[in-house]
Amino acid sequence: MNALYDTHCHIDFQVFDEDRERVLKSAAEVGVERFMVPGVSAEQWPRVQQLAEQFSSWRFALGLHPWFIEKHNLNQLKELEKVLDTTHKRLRAVGEIGLDATCDNSELQRELFIEQLKLARHYRLPIIIHHRKTLETTHPLVKQYGPESGVIHAFSGSYEQAMKFVDCGYKLGVGGVITYARAQKTRQAITKVPLSSLVLETDSPDMPICGYQGQRNEPARIVEVLKVLADLREMSTDALSDVLWKNSCELFNDVPPASNDHESG
Numbered sequence: 001m002n003a004l005y006d007t008h009c010h011i012d013f014q015v016f017d018e019d020r021e022r023v024l025k026s027a028a029e030v031g032v033e034r035f036m037v038p039g040v041s042a043e044q045w046p047r048v049q050q051l052a053e054q055f056s057s058w059r060f061a062l063g064l065h066p067w068f069i070e071k072h073n074l075n076q077l078k079e080l081e082k083v084l085d086t087t088h089k090r091l092r093a094v095g096e097i098g099l100d101a102t103c104d105n106s107e108l109q110r111e112l113f114i115e116q117l118k119l120a121r122h123y124r125l126p127i128i129i130h131h132r133k134t135l136e137t138t139h140p141l142v143k144q145y146g147p148e149s150g151v152i153h154a155f156s157g158s159y160e161q162a163m164k165f166v167d168c169g170y171k172l173g174v175g176g177v178i179t180y181a182r183a184q185k186t187r188q189a190i191t192k193v194p195l196s197s198l199v200l201e202t203d204s205p206d207m208p209i210c211g212y213q214g215q216r217n218e219p220a221r222i223v224e225v226l227k228v229l230a231d232l233r234e235m236s237t238d239a240l241s242d243v244l245w246k247n248s249c250e251l252f253n254d255v256p257p258a259s260n261d262h263e264s265g
């Protein structure tokens with residue numbers, strides 16, 4: 001089995017405080033060698049940064065996630081800019097940012113999203129995009145203000161919606177959604193888009209994989225997503241994981257682990 005990259009997991013969250021080392025170990029046992037851990041709010045940024053310094057397999061992003069809109073304000077953009085200005089070797093993206101139609105304060109969401117897109121473009125960093133019922137409004141903003149690359153986290157939608165982002169050079173995060181047979185539209189889209197546009201993710205602790213509903217999700221279960229994707233694409237998991245690893249490294253400007261970079265975690 002080739003190395004796997006969980007391109008979206010919140011393993012810095014408190015729900016992993018009790019057994020984080022074990023969670024990372026089970027993931028490593030099934031081949032997960034890299035983890036992208038996105039930021040969600042200004043108060044959480046120092047914590048994700050500190051954990052990413054501790055674990056060599058982690059990469060991280062910083063951003064203001066629409067779910068936490070009540071904690072955000074425009075002054076935090078200055079703070080974000082300050083951190084982006086001081087290059088950190090494991091800071092690889094701006095995210096998780098985006099628009100969520102089920103969250104309040106759509107005006108502030110939009111303003112924060114646009115400003116973060118501009119920052120990402122300025123610092124030439126990819127973005128990690130959250131969306132819910134907002135793919136159509138997200139696309140023109142990304143095109144107008146965003147950087148040249150990024151990922152649509154937890155892509156769910158039609159082939160046409162997918163290709164709009166793929167045509168802009170963006171990748172699609174493939175997670176637990178495709179493990180449900182009822183997700184016909186998304187499964188069809190993911191089957192048809194160019195293979196070079198796909199990366200894997202779990203969104204741990206959220207987005208349970210089919211068969212594990214009601215449980216905390218964790219990166220080791222990315223193997224289940226890989227298997228379903230291999231079936232859909234009619235490829236072997238080996239050949240598929242090889243391409244997905246390269247796609248993920250390209251997305252986050254990452255390199256394969258050097259032989260002397262096998263620290264624990």
Ligand SMILES: [Zn+2]
Pocket residue numbers: 008010038096153203
């Ligand atoms: Zn997330």
